[in-house]
Amino acid sequence: MKLSLFLVSTAGLWVAANANSVNNKQTKNDVCTHPFVDINGRCLFVNNFAQMDWDAARAFCAGFQGDLVTLDEANLLADIVDFIYKEGLTDRSYWIGGSAGAQTGAFVWPDGSLVRMGTPCWGVLDNIQRPGAEPNEKCIALNKDNFFFFDNFNCEGEISVICEYKFQRENRWAEGGCATMKSSAVFVFLAAALLGSDGATEAGSHVKTDVCTHPFVDINGRCLFVNNFAQMDWDAARDFCAGFQGDLVTLDEANLLADIVEFISKEGLTERSYWIGGSDRALEGEWTWTDGSSVRMGTPTWGANGQNQQPTGGSEENCVGLDNANFFFFNDFPCVTAMSLICELKL
Structure with missing residues (x-):
């Protein structure tokens, strides 16, 4: 500001x-x-x-x-x-x-x-x-x-x-975050194969569309694939998403985190942590998304428990995941950890 x-x-x-x-x-x-x-x-x-x-x-x-x-x-x-x-x-x-x-x-x-x-x-x-x-x-x-x-x-x-x-x-309603999510905020479309999308894009990266084809679902206007079956390290997770014309999700809005966590809870997918697209591998302490944009630090996305706020892992923990042991707030993990993943459909 x-x-x-x-x-x-x-x-x-x-x-x-x-x-x-x-x-x-x-x-x-x-x-x-x-x-x-x-x-x-x-x-x-x-x-x-x-x-x-x-x-x-x-x-x-x-x-x-x-x-x-x-x-x-x-x-x-x-x-x-x-x-x-x-x-x-x-x-x-x-x-x-x-x-x-x-x-x-x-x-x-x-x-x-x-x-x-x-x-x-x-x-x-x-x-x-x-x-x-x-x-x-x-x-x-x-x-x-x-x-x-x-x-x-x-x-x-x-x-x-x-x-x-x-x-x-007056005449204002929240699109996400700390108010109850509006109905029809999450659409799940089942199809036999990934067919692509004909929606518009925002900043040339996020696919925004009225229909997200299988295995993607529409969460907060983004086509995401919450995969809790496979578990793999962060690099393998990026390769996995690339096979679906995507990448690990750029979770650059706190409102989007609210809707993803609600989706995970409603779908009964809470037993896993999930890789997302942030890391500080290029430069220690400089957290970026896979597109090079900066990860916003602090409240309300990074987890805390009264004493310290994440990330706290130093040079040993360089990749970001949603931590199921801490209510799916951001946490830094060793990049070699086997975890589930969230892909986002890209162009």
């Missing part, structure tokens, strides 16, 4: 910015007025000065014609976490708009829509994925002690706040 920063004192200090989002989305009025900033096309106010309980946080946001943020896209979570780190706001946890409904106990956003559970938004602590079962922890925050993944807190706790300008919620 390109930031033009300024500080203003109005009953306290706030950081305000005119920030271009990563994917060049625009807000409805193209400008977020102080104290809001444009993050991923949404007008947000990341307030790390005041600390208050969850109900007070909602009232605080209402004073700015807003509400606690409906953080319903994993891509938005990635951009918020980037902003928090870049602005040096890492010393606080932050309330967001999710809470457990009084009647069902399910976590919902302020508009009543369901909060999507699991990877990649919810963190892992002590090898257990949040939310925890604590009866008094019914409000959601980004947990500073676990790399700003979602966590459930006691609603009376006093922490910082992320507000969203209210009109931004």
Whole structure:
């Protein structure tokens, strides 16, 4: 994000910015007025000065014609976490708009829509994925002690706040990530052989099509082949995918990770870890996809367990997989490990 920063004192200090989002989305009025900033096309106010309980946080946001943020896209979570780190706001946890409904106990956003559970938004602590079962922890925050993944807190706790300008919620729905996936998001087409595709491409690499031919399925608009039968090392996995006119998946969107993990769970394919197309073999510590583009680091794609965030394997672990031992977050593995794989259809 390109930031033009300024500080203003109005009953306290706030950081305000005119920030271009990563994917060049625009807000409805193209400008977020102080104290809001444009993050991923949404007008947000990341307030790390005041600390208050969850109900007070909602009232605080209402004073700015807003509400606690409906953080319903994993891509938005990635951009918020980037902003928090870049602005040096890492010393606080932050309330967001999710809470457990009084009647069902399910976590919902302020508009009543369901909060999507699991990877990649919810963190892992002590090898257990949040939310925890604590009866008094019914409000959601980004947990500073676990790399700003979602966590459930006691609603009376006093922490910082992320507000969203209210009109931004009108006529908008999430395509993936931290809200429930829309129906018809995954199509499985069975055919006798790979026949190809007649869809359009994005950036000359990802095949986007209305029909993905066997063995590929449509997940988040991408033709993917989740193969949990064969197990092989990373190089062999690339060769295997090449035999289907593909390569290991370039999993370059957190929303796509959410949909892949949901597909793996629904199809009962959770007993394996899966190779994807990232590695740092060319230069240690510089993680890239097979097309040479950079792998985005940190939350919400790379796994963490309270102490350290992946990758942690150093020069011995240079290839990226979805780790079934850690809820299918990214992890670095030795490239010679025999694992299952996810191919993506390429031109």
